Amino acid sequence: MTVLLVAHGTRHLTGARTVRELADGVAARLGQPVAVAYADVRGPTVAEALERLPGPVSLVPAFLASGYHVRVDIPAQVAAAGRAADVTITPALGADxxxxxxxxxxxxxxxxxxxxxxxxxxxxxxxxxxxxxxxxxxxxxxxxxxxxxxxxxxxxxxxxxxxxxxxxxxxxxxxxxxxxxxxxxxxxxxxxxxxxxxxxASPLGGHPAVAAALAARVPLRVGAAVG
The missing domain is CATH 3.40.50.1400 (Rossmann fold)
Incomplete structure:
Protein backbone atom coordinates (compact mmCIF):
# COMPACT_ATOMS: atom_id res chain seq x y z
CA MET A 1 0.00 0.00 0.00
CA THR A 2 1.22 3.47 -0.92
CA VAL A 3 0.79 6.31 1.59
CA LEU A 4 -0.09 9.87 0.56
CA LEU A 5 -0.16 12.65 3.17
CA VAL A 6 -2.42 15.53 2.11
CA ALA A 7 -2.15 18.93 3.79
CA HIS A 8 -4.05 22.17 3.23
CA GLY A 9 -1.25 24.06 1.51
CA THR A 10 0.46 27.38 2.19
CA ARG A 11 2.57 29.90 0.34
CA HIS A 12 4.96 29.98 3.31
CA LEU A 13 8.05 27.92 2.57
CA THR A 14 8.40 27.15 6.29
CA GLY A 15 4.91 25.67 6.22
CA ALA A 16 5.81 23.42 3.30
CA ARG A 17 8.97 22.29 5.08
CA THR A 18 6.88 21.48 8.15
CA VAL A 19 4.57 19.26 6.10
CA ARG A 20 7.56 17.45 4.66
CA GLU A 21 8.95 17.01 8.18
CA LEU A 22 5.64 15.50 9.24
CA ALA A 23 5.65 13.15 6.27
CA ASP A 24 9.18 12.05 7.13
CA GLY A 25 8.07 11.36 10.71
CA VAL A 26 5.17 9.25 9.47
CA ALA A 27 7.48 7.42 7.07
CA ALA A 28 9.90 6.58 9.87
CA ARG A 29 7.09 5.03 11.88
CA LEU A 30 5.67 3.06 8.96
CA GLY A 31 9.02 1.98 7.56
CA GLN A 32 8.20 3.18 4.04
CA PRO A 33 8.24 6.41 2.03
CA VAL A 34 5.32 8.82 2.30
CA ALA A 35 4.34 11.09 -0.58
CA VAL A 36 2.95 14.60 -0.05
CA ALA A 37 0.20 16.52 -1.82
CA TYR A 38 -1.88 19.61 -1.08
CA ALA A 39 -5.60 20.23 -1.18
CA ASP A 40 -5.20 23.91 -2.02
CA VAL A 41 -2.79 26.81 -2.64
CA ARG A 42 0.32 24.85 -3.72
CA GLY A 43 1.26 21.68 -5.58
CA PRO A 44 1.49 18.90 -6.15
CA THR A 45 -2.27 18.60 -6.10
CA VAL A 46 -3.94 15.37 -5.05
CA ALA A 47 -4.54 14.50 -8.72
CA GLU A 48 -0.91 15.21 -9.66
CA ALA A 49 0.36 13.02 -6.85
CA LEU A 50 -2.00 10.17 -7.71
CA GLU A 51 -0.81 10.20 -11.33
CA ARG A 52 2.54 8.78 -10.21
CA LEU A 53 1.52 6.64 -7.23
CA PRO A 54 0.71 2.94 -7.56
CA GLY A 55 -2.38 1.65 -5.82
CA PRO A 56 -3.83 0.87 -3.48
CA VAL A 57 -3.28 4.20 -1.78
CA SER A 58 -3.94 5.17 1.83
CA LEU A 59 -4.59 8.94 1.74
CA VAL A 60 -4.01 10.53 5.14
CA PRO A 61 -5.48 14.05 5.60
CA ALA A 62 -3.12 16.12 7.75
CA PHE A 63 -5.99 18.24 9.05
CA LEU A 64 -6.96 19.03 12.63
CA ALA A 65 -10.67 19.11 11.77
CA SER A 66 -13.02 17.26 9.44
CA GLY A 67 -14.20 20.33 7.57
CA TYR A 68 -14.91 21.01 3.90
CA HIS A 69 -11.52 19.92 2.56
CA VAL A 70 -11.68 16.56 4.32
CA ARG A 71 -15.37 15.79 3.77
CA VAL A 72 -15.89 17.19 0.27
CA ASP A 73 -12.85 18.60 -1.50
CA ILE A 74 -10.32 15.79 -1.11
CA PRO A 75 -12.81 13.00 -2.01
CA ALA A 76 -13.85 15.04 -5.06
CA GLN A 77 -10.22 15.42 -6.15
CA VAL A 78 -9.67 11.68 -5.75
CA ALA A 79 -12.78 10.94 -7.81
CA ALA A 80 -11.78 13.43 -10.50
CA ALA A 81 -8.41 11.67 -10.77
CA GLY A 82 -10.24 8.41 -11.47
CA ARG A 83 -8.80 6.74 -8.36
CA ALA A 84 -11.86 6.37 -6.13
CA ALA A 85 -11.69 2.58 -6.42
CA ASP A 86 -8.18 2.17 -5.02
CA VAL A 87 -7.76 5.15 -2.68
CA THR A 88 -8.86 4.92 0.94
CA ILE A 89 -9.16 8.21 2.81
CA THR A 90 -8.37 7.88 6.51
CA PRO A 91 -9.99 10.05 9.22
CA ALA A 92 -8.60 13.51 9.96
CA LEU A 93 -6.85 14.09 13.26
CA GLY A 94 -9.81 15.73 14.97
CA ALA A 95 -9.90 15.93 18.75
CA ASP A 96 -7.44 13.07 19.19
CA ALA A 201 2.73 28.80 20.97
CA SER A 202 4.09 27.54 17.69
CA PRO A 203 1.97 25.29 15.47
CA LEU A 204 2.13 21.59 16.31
CA GLY A 205 4.32 21.00 13.26
CA GLY A 206 6.52 17.94 13.19
CA HIS A 207 6.02 17.08 16.85
CA PRO A 208 6.44 13.30 17.35
CA ALA A 209 2.91 13.03 18.76
CA VAL A 210 1.44 14.40 15.52
CA ALA A 211 3.48 12.08 13.32
CA ALA A 212 2.51 9.12 15.51
CA ALA A 213 -1.19 10.02 15.34
CA LEU A 214 -1.07 10.30 11.55
CA ALA A 215 0.83 7.04 11.20
CA ALA A 216 -1.71 5.28 13.42
CA ARG A 217 -4.40 6.02 10.84
CA VAL A 218 -2.67 3.99 8.13
CA PRO A 219 -3.78 0.35 7.83
CA LEU A 220 -1.17 -2.21 8.86
CA ARG A 221 -0.72 -3.58 5.36
CA VAL A 222 1.99 -1.24 4.10
CA GLY A 223 5.21 -1.67 2.24
CA ALA A 224 4.69 -0.56 -1.36
CA ALA A 225 7.30 1.93 -2.52
CA VAL A 226 6.34 5.46 -3.48
CA GLY A 227 6.87 6.01 -7.17
Missing part, protein backbone atom coordinates in the same frame (compact mmCIF):
# COMPACT_ATOMS: atom_id res chain seq x y z
CA UNK A 97 -6.21 12.89 22.79
CA UNK A 98 -2.87 11.67 21.43
CA UNK A 99 -2.19 15.26 20.30
CA UNK A 100 -2.31 16.71 23.82
CA UNK A 101 1.45 16.24 24.39
CA UNK A 102 2.14 18.33 21.31
CA UNK A 103 -0.12 21.16 22.52
CA UNK A 104 1.41 21.13 26.00
CA UNK A 105 4.99 20.99 24.73
CA UNK A 106 4.44 23.90 22.34
CA UNK A 107 2.96 26.00 25.15
CA UNK A 108 5.89 25.16 27.41
CA UNK A 109 8.39 26.04 24.67
CA UNK A 110 6.69 29.42 24.25
CA UNK A 111 6.98 30.20 27.96
CA UNK A 112 3.51 29.63 29.39
CA UNK A 113 3.30 30.03 33.17
CA UNK A 114 1.05 28.54 35.78
CA UNK A 115 -1.94 30.84 36.15
CA UNK A 116 -1.87 32.13 32.58
CA UNK A 117 -5.23 32.27 30.85
CA UNK A 118 -5.05 29.96 27.85
CA UNK A 119 -7.10 30.16 24.66
CA UNK A 120 -7.07 27.50 21.95
CA UNK A 121 -6.73 29.21 18.58
CA UNK A 122 -7.92 27.26 15.53
CA UNK A 123 -7.98 28.12 11.85
CA UNK A 124 -11.75 28.55 11.64
CA UNK A 125 -14.45 26.77 9.67
CA UNK A 126 -18.04 27.25 8.59
CA UNK A 127 -18.55 23.55 9.31
CA UNK A 128 -20.25 22.97 12.68
CA UNK A 129 -18.63 19.54 13.06
CA UNK A 130 -15.15 20.96 12.54
CA UNK A 131 -15.80 23.67 15.13
CA UNK A 132 -17.09 21.05 17.56
CA UNK A 133 -13.82 19.12 17.22
CA UNK A 134 -11.84 22.21 18.23
CA UNK A 135 -14.09 22.73 21.26
CA UNK A 136 -13.62 19.07 22.22
CA UNK A 137 -9.86 19.51 22.09
CA UNK A 138 -10.10 22.67 24.20
CA UNK A 139 -12.01 20.73 26.84
CA UNK A 140 -9.29 18.06 26.87
CA UNK A 141 -6.62 20.72 27.27
CA UNK A 142 -8.64 22.46 29.98
CA UNK A 143 -8.91 19.28 32.01
CA UNK A 144 -5.15 18.82 31.75
CA UNK A 145 -4.42 22.44 32.73
CA UNK A 146 -7.16 22.45 35.38
CA UNK A 147 -8.87 25.52 34.03
CA UNK A 148 -11.24 26.66 31.29
CA UNK A 149 -9.77 26.93 27.78
CA UNK A 150 -12.01 28.90 25.41
CA UNK A 151 -11.75 28.55 21.64
CA UNK A 152 -11.11 31.41 19.23
CA UNK A 153 -10.55 31.51 15.50
CA UNK A 154 -8.03 32.92 13.06
CA UNK A 155 -10.71 33.28 10.36
CA UNK A 156 -14.31 32.53 9.37
CA UNK A 157 -15.81 31.83 12.81
CA UNK A 158 -16.20 33.96 15.95
CA UNK A 159 -14.82 35.02 18.33
CA UNK A 160 -11.62 36.12 16.63
CA UNK A 161 -8.44 35.39 18.56
CA UNK A 162 -7.73 39.08 19.22
CA UNK A 163 -11.26 39.56 20.57
CA UNK A 164 -10.94 36.58 22.91
CA UNK A 165 -7.55 37.77 24.17
CA UNK A 166 -9.09 41.17 24.91
CA UNK A 167 -12.05 39.56 26.69
CA UNK A 168 -9.77 37.53 28.93
CA UNK A 169 -7.85 40.67 29.87
CA UNK A 170 -11.08 42.47 30.71
CA UNK A 171 -12.00 39.47 32.86
CA UNK A 172 -8.85 40.01 34.91
CA UNK A 173 -6.20 37.83 33.28
CA UNK A 174 -2.75 39.33 33.81
CA UNK A 175 -1.23 37.14 31.10
CA UNK A 176 -2.85 35.38 28.16
CA UNK A 177 -1.34 32.44 26.27
CA UNK A 178 -2.46 31.19 22.88
CA UNK A 179 -2.28 27.46 22.20
CA UNK A 180 -2.01 27.14 18.43
CA UNK A 181 -4.38 24.51 17.12
CA UNK A 182 -2.62 24.67 13.76
CA UNK A 183 -0.33 22.21 12.06
CA UNK A 184 2.08 24.45 10.16
CA UNK A 185 3.30 28.05 9.91
CA UNK A 186 1.39 30.22 7.48
CA UNK A 187 -1.12 33.06 7.29
CA UNK A 188 -3.22 31.86 10.22
CA UNK A 189 -0.19 31.36 12.47
CA UNK A 190 0.95 34.90 11.61
CA UNK A 191 -2.45 36.23 12.69
CA UNK A 192 -2.08 34.66 16.11
CA UNK A 193 1.08 36.66 16.75
CA UNK A 194 -0.83 39.86 15.99
CA UNK A 195 -3.64 39.08 18.48
CA UNK A 196 -2.03 40.79 21.50
CA UNK A 197 -1.33 37.72 23.67
CA UNK A 198 1.68 37.50 25.97
CA UNK A 199 2.55 33.99 24.79
CA UNK A 200 1.85 32.45 21.41
Missing amino acids: AALLPALVDRLAEAGVREGDAVVLAAAGSSDAGARAEAHAMARRLGRLLRGPVPVAWAATAEPAVADEVARLRRAGASRVAVASWLLAPGLFADRLHAAGADVV
Whole structure:
Protein backbone atom coordinates (compact mmCIF):
# COMPACT_ATOMS: atom_id res chain seq x y z
CA MET A 1 0.00 0.00 0.00
CA THR A 2 1.22 3.47 -0.92
CA VAL A 3 0.79 6.31 1.59
CA LEU A 4 -0.09 9.87 0.56
CA LEU A 5 -0.16 12.65 3.17
CA VAL A 6 -2.42 15.53 2.11
CA ALA A 7 -2.15 18.93 3.79
CA HIS A 8 -4.05 22.17 3.23
CA GLY A 9 -1.25 24.06 1.51
CA THR A 10 0.46 27.38 2.19
CA ARG A 11 2.57 29.90 0.34
CA HIS A 12 4.96 29.98 3.31
CA LEU A 13 8.05 27.92 2.57
CA THR A 14 8.40 27.15 6.29
CA GLY A 15 4.91 25.67 6.22
CA ALA A 16 5.81 23.42 3.30
CA ARG A 17 8.97 22.29 5.08
CA THR A 18 6.88 21.48 8.15
CA VAL A 19 4.57 19.26 6.10
CA ARG A 20 7.56 17.45 4.66
CA GLU A 21 8.95 17.01 8.18
CA LEU A 22 5.64 15.50 9.24
CA ALA A 23 5.65 13.15 6.27
CA ASP A 24 9.18 12.05 7.13
CA GLY A 25 8.07 11.36 10.71
CA VAL A 26 5.17 9.25 9.47
CA ALA A 27 7.48 7.42 7.07
CA ALA A 28 9.90 6.58 9.87
CA ARG A 29 7.09 5.03 11.88
CA LEU A 30 5.67 3.06 8.96
CA GLY A 31 9.02 1.98 7.56
CA GLN A 32 8.20 3.18 4.04
CA PRO A 33 8.24 6.41 2.03
CA VAL A 34 5.32 8.82 2.30
CA ALA A 35 4.34 11.09 -0.58
CA VAL A 36 2.95 14.60 -0.05
CA ALA A 37 0.20 16.52 -1.82
CA TYR A 38 -1.88 19.61 -1.08
CA ALA A 39 -5.60 20.23 -1.18
CA ASP A 40 -5.20 23.91 -2.02
CA VAL A 41 -2.79 26.81 -2.64
CA ARG A 42 0.32 24.85 -3.72
CA GLY A 43 1.26 21.68 -5.58
CA PRO A 44 1.49 18.90 -6.15
CA THR A 45 -2.27 18.60 -6.10
CA VAL A 46 -3.94 15.37 -5.05
CA ALA A 47 -4.54 14.50 -8.72
CA GLU A 48 -0.91 15.21 -9.66
CA ALA A 49 0.36 13.02 -6.85
CA LEU A 50 -2.00 10.17 -7.71
CA GLU A 51 -0.81 10.20 -11.33
CA ARG A 52 2.54 8.78 -10.21
CA LEU A 53 1.52 6.64 -7.23
CA PRO A 54 0.71 2.94 -7.56
CA GLY A 55 -2.38 1.65 -5.82
CA PRO A 56 -3.83 0.87 -3.48
CA VAL A 57 -3.28 4.20 -1.78
CA SER A 58 -3.94 5.17 1.83
CA LEU A 59 -4.59 8.94 1.74
CA VAL A 60 -4.01 10.53 5.14
CA PRO A 61 -5.48 14.05 5.60
CA ALA A 62 -3.12 16.12 7.75
CA PHE A 63 -5.99 18.24 9.05
CA LEU A 64 -6.96 19.03 12.63
CA ALA A 65 -10.67 19.11 11.77
CA SER A 66 -13.02 17.26 9.44
CA GLY A 67 -14.20 20.33 7.57
CA TYR A 68 -14.91 21.01 3.90
CA HIS A 69 -11.52 19.92 2.56
CA VAL A 70 -11.68 16.56 4.32
CA ARG A 71 -15.37 15.79 3.77
CA VAL A 72 -15.89 17.19 0.27
CA ASP A 73 -12.85 18.60 -1.50
CA ILE A 74 -10.32 15.79 -1.11
CA PRO A 75 -12.81 13.00 -2.01
CA ALA A 76 -13.85 15.04 -5.06
CA GLN A 77 -10.22 15.42 -6.15
CA VAL A 78 -9.67 11.68 -5.75
CA ALA A 79 -12.78 10.94 -7.81
CA ALA A 80 -11.78 13.43 -10.50
CA ALA A 81 -8.41 11.67 -10.77
CA GLY A 82 -10.24 8.41 -11.47
CA ARG A 83 -8.80 6.74 -8.36
CA ALA A 84 -11.86 6.37 -6.13
CA ALA A 85 -11.69 2.58 -6.42
CA ASP A 86 -8.18 2.17 -5.02
CA VAL A 87 -7.76 5.15 -2.68
CA THR A 88 -8.86 4.92 0.94
CA ILE A 89 -9.16 8.21 2.81
CA THR A 90 -8.37 7.88 6.51
CA PRO A 91 -9.99 10.05 9.22
CA ALA A 92 -8.60 13.51 9.96
CA LEU A 93 -6.85 14.09 13.26
CA GLY A 94 -9.81 15.73 14.97
CA ALA A 95 -9.90 15.93 18.75
CA ASP A 96 -7.44 13.07 19.19
CA ALA A 97 -6.21 12.89 22.79
CA ALA A 98 -2.87 11.67 21.43
CA LEU A 99 -2.19 15.26 20.30
CA LEU A 100 -2.31 16.71 23.82
CA PRO A 101 1.45 16.24 24.39
CA ALA A 102 2.14 18.33 21.31
CA LEU A 103 -0.12 21.16 22.52
CA VAL A 104 1.41 21.13 26.00
CA ASP A 105 4.99 20.99 24.73
CA ARG A 106 4.44 23.90 22.34
CA LEU A 107 2.96 26.00 25.15
CA ALA A 108 5.89 25.16 27.41
CA GLU A 109 8.39 26.04 24.67
CA ALA A 110 6.69 29.42 24.25
CA GLY A 111 6.98 30.20 27.96
CA VAL A 112 3.51 29.63 29.39
CA ARG A 113 3.30 30.03 33.17
CA GLU A 114 1.05 28.54 35.78
CA GLY A 115 -1.94 30.84 36.15
CA ASP A 116 -1.87 32.13 32.58
CA ALA A 117 -5.23 32.27 30.85
CA VAL A 118 -5.05 29.96 27.85
CA VAL A 119 -7.10 30.16 24.66
CA LEU A 120 -7.07 27.50 21.95
CA ALA A 121 -6.73 29.21 18.58
CA ALA A 122 -7.92 27.26 15.53
CA ALA A 123 -7.98 28.12 11.85
CA GLY A 124 -11.75 28.55 11.64
CA SER A 125 -14.45 26.77 9.67
CA SER A 126 -18.04 27.25 8.59
CA ASP A 127 -18.55 23.55 9.31
CA ALA A 128 -20.25 22.97 12.68
CA GLY A 129 -18.63 19.54 13.06
CA ALA A 130 -15.15 20.96 12.54
CA ARG A 131 -15.80 23.67 15.13
CA ALA A 132 -17.09 21.05 17.56
CA GLU A 133 -13.82 19.12 17.22
CA ALA A 134 -11.84 22.21 18.23
CA HIS A 135 -14.09 22.73 21.26
CA ALA A 136 -13.62 19.07 22.22
CA MET A 137 -9.86 19.51 22.09
CA ALA A 138 -10.10 22.67 24.20
CA ARG A 139 -12.01 20.73 26.84
CA ARG A 140 -9.29 18.06 26.87
CA LEU A 141 -6.62 20.72 27.27
CA GLY A 142 -8.64 22.46 29.98
CA ARG A 143 -8.91 19.28 32.01
CA LEU A 144 -5.15 18.82 31.75
CA LEU A 145 -4.42 22.44 32.73
CA ARG A 146 -7.16 22.45 35.38
CA GLY A 147 -8.87 25.52 34.03
CA PRO A 148 -11.24 26.66 31.29
CA VAL A 149 -9.77 26.93 27.78
CA PRO A 150 -12.01 28.90 25.41
CA VAL A 151 -11.75 28.55 21.64
CA ALA A 152 -11.11 31.41 19.23
CA TRP A 153 -10.55 31.51 15.50
CA ALA A 154 -8.03 32.92 13.06
CA ALA A 155 -10.71 33.28 10.36
CA THR A 156 -14.31 32.53 9.37
CA ALA A 157 -15.81 31.83 12.81
CA GLU A 158 -16.20 33.96 15.95
CA PRO A 159 -14.82 35.02 18.33
CA ALA A 160 -11.62 36.12 16.63
CA VAL A 161 -8.44 35.39 18.56
CA ALA A 162 -7.73 39.08 19.22
CA ASP A 163 -11.26 39.56 20.57
CA GLU A 164 -10.94 36.58 22.91
CA VAL A 165 -7.55 37.77 24.17
CA ALA A 166 -9.09 41.17 24.91
CA ARG A 167 -12.05 39.56 26.69
CA LEU A 168 -9.77 37.53 28.93
CA ARG A 169 -7.85 40.67 29.87
CA ARG A 170 -11.08 42.47 30.71
CA ALA A 171 -12.00 39.47 32.86
CA GLY A 172 -8.85 40.01 34.91
CA ALA A 173 -6.20 37.83 33.28
CA SER A 174 -2.75 39.33 33.81
CA ARG A 175 -1.23 37.14 31.10
CA VAL A 176 -2.85 35.38 28.16
CA ALA A 177 -1.34 32.44 26.27
CA VAL A 178 -2.46 31.19 22.88
CA ALA A 179 -2.28 27.46 22.20
CA SER A 180 -2.01 27.14 18.43
CA TRP A 181 -4.38 24.51 17.12
CA LEU A 182 -2.62 24.67 13.76
CA LEU A 183 -0.33 22.21 12.06
CA ALA A 184 2.08 24.45 10.16
CA PRO A 185 3.30 28.05 9.91
CA GLY A 186 1.39 30.22 7.48
CA LEU A 187 -1.12 33.06 7.29
CA PHE A 188 -3.22 31.86 10.22
CA ALA A 189 -0.19 31.36 12.47
CA ASP A 190 0.95 34.90 11.61
CA ARG A 191 -2.45 36.23 12.69
CA LEU A 192 -2.08 34.66 16.11
CA HIS A 193 1.08 36.66 16.75
CA ALA A 194 -0.83 39.86 15.99
CA ALA A 195 -3.64 39.08 18.48
CA GLY A 196 -2.03 40.79 21.50
CA ALA A 197 -1.33 37.72 23.67
CA ASP A 198 1.68 37.50 25.97
CA VAL A 199 2.55 33.99 24.79
CA VAL A 200 1.85 32.45 21.41
CA ALA A 201 2.73 28.80 20.97
CA SER A 202 4.09 27.54 17.69
CA PRO A 203 1.97 25.29 15.47
CA LEU A 204 2.13 21.59 16.31
CA GLY A 205 4.32 21.00 13.26
CA GLY A 206 6.52 17.94 13.19
CA HIS A 207 6.02 17.08 16.85
CA PRO A 208 6.44 13.30 17.35
CA ALA A 209 2.91 13.03 18.76
CA VAL A 210 1.44 14.40 15.52
CA ALA A 211 3.48 12.08 13.32
CA ALA A 212 2.51 9.12 15.51
CA ALA A 213 -1.19 10.02 15.34
CA LEU A 214 -1.07 10.30 11.55
CA ALA A 215 0.83 7.04 11.20
CA ALA A 216 -1.71 5.28 13.42
CA ARG A 217 -4.40 6.02 10.84
CA VAL A 218 -2.67 3.99 8.13
CA PRO A 219 -3.78 0.35 7.83
CA LEU A 220 -1.17 -2.21 8.86
CA ARG A 221 -0.72 -3.58 5.36
CA VAL A 222 1.99 -1.24 4.10
CA GLY A 223 5.21 -1.67 2.24
CA ALA A 224 4.69 -0.56 -1.36
CA ALA A 225 7.30 1.93 -2.52
CA VAL A 226 6.34 5.46 -3.48
CA GLY A 227 6.87 6.01 -7.17
